[in-house]
Amino acid sequence: MHHTFRHRDQHLTLELHRTGNGRFQVAVNGQPHDVEAALLDPSTLYLVVGGRARTARIARVGQTYHVGLDGDVYVLTPEAGGATAGGPGALASPQVVAPMPGKVLQVLAREGQQVAAGDGLLILEAMKMENRIVAEAAAVVRKIHVSEGQMVDGGALLLELEYLDSRK
């Protein structure tokens, strides 16, 4: 079986073969591992990879897998057949979205304005805090989709940037 996941900017391609009862051979990006695994309950997978035993806790959240492993949490997004878009170093999305639901307290940028990395774009009030939404990199503000006082949902488009890609 073939699986491809994205974890941040890393692509993980897996080839999985069942070799026995609870035994698998799994190649991760071509690297083979002998794995023994048992599903203890719907969210708990006990697995032994290369002799090292671990208990992973797993939740499906929408399309993604959240995997808790030894204090870390990995959010893995399944990809259809080895996608290549957005490799390491890809620029942040030019569409700035609300990281959470909240109220637009203040719009700090103007359309057409050039902003530097770290410059404030707007202030979103959520969970009792003023949260400053900043530009990830130098950019020109193309369009502002919200106004002060407006309530927005998490993921709502706030503004659009055009990054000034210095690498070109």
Place this chain on the structure above:
Amino acid sequence: MFRKILIANRGEIAIRIARACREMGIATVAIHSEADRDAPHVRAADEARCVGPAPSQESYLNIAAILAAAGATRADAIHPGYGFLSESARFAQAVHDAGMTFIGPGAPAIAAMGDKTRARDLVAAAGVPVVPAVQAPPTAEVELRAAAAKLGFPLLIKAAAGGGGKGMRMVRDAKEFMAAFAAAEREARAAFGDGRLFMERYFERPRHIEVQILADHHGNVVHLGERECSIQRRYQKIVEETPSPAVSPAVRQRLTAAAIAAARSVQYVNAGTVEFLSTEGGEFYFLEMNTRLQVEHPITEWVTGIDLVQAQIRIAAGERLWLEQEEIRPRGHAIECRIYAEDPAQHFLPSPGRIAVLQEPQGPGVRVDSGICADYDIPLHYDPMLAKLSVWGADREAARRRMIAALREYVILGLTTSIPFLIDVLEHDQFATGNTHTHFIEEHFAGWRAAAAHADVAAVAAALHSVLAPAAPLARGGSAAPPTPWQTLGAWRLGTA
């Protein structure tokens, strides 16, 4: 003793108070907003009353509705927890006027300490050292700028009515001063309904050290040692420990004496915390007094063996302090980590969501004060703190290692939490050596991202999960029992490659 206590709070602290009451044989009433009907704290009490819609202003801050709930359930005392109305003199007075007991200090002491500028004057008069400050910043811009320049940069802007980092801004130079002042004023007005601010000198690498006190109605005041709460983000504490690695027995003596003097200056009664800023040179200055139970009270409970919530209730009921100062002998070391629904890699932005999987750490010397449960939707309306994890160890290093192990055992899936970040903080060599200060996070963790060193193993787990637990909707409490590991694992051995 009280017969029934209404708990005017939510989340982990409401559950904590309900536990204390249960041990003491006191009935409890929970209050909740419409958004919190299914919140765990509601089930922790014997009765529950809805006090209003989701926004705090209309529910957890709604004095009339809370008093009505207390009256309807015939509660004879109200415990305010921390936050919300815990430092509202008006609420304390209203509870008293309604013929009930407010579990906390009297309204005059709350009012005196709640007005930060007045508090400063009071404790300074009692001989407690205070930070150089501008107490009433002028309103005209020119004069305001001049006052700031005279105090000197960097400086700190704080809400006169505030606490918890709200309405607080640090300003490094004159250029950003006016904008910061305006933002602090807005935040203070939104959070406390009072936009008054003050400014004080800012120290480069101070520690935040506070002293827990207990005072009864009969003039007795004792301290329960200090807590260091220097690890902060957004001016809010995230890791606390006791004792402080920086406080010598000689300094502790002066520090705790100053705390008791501060408490006596307002005839303080019940549990309270006197906060100090301690400089690299070893000087300390009074910051403020929190006239309530602190979030981080469990670490003091760990080392002293004193249940602070039960102590609050006994004191409020009029009991004389049952402990002499000499009988309070802290033992070992305790650390607390606050677990937030937030993303440390994204400027600690709150990250609400639904708890998909929850597993709390266990074992000797491990305590979890939690306000969440599996399948719980973290409401957007309130503080994003999910739980507090605290540990005890024979010494600081034992406690630190125990905390790291406990954090690694803690699983919260479905939303982003601060757990991986806290592990890295506890593992940092500067934390291990006790070299902590309030800018520790900015200094050592700017641009932090989770190491995520085992993405390959996580991907293997996800792939196997999709094979072993196919995506078909998992019926909750469904039909077939899952196979035991012995059925599915096949032959395996531990410890071989």
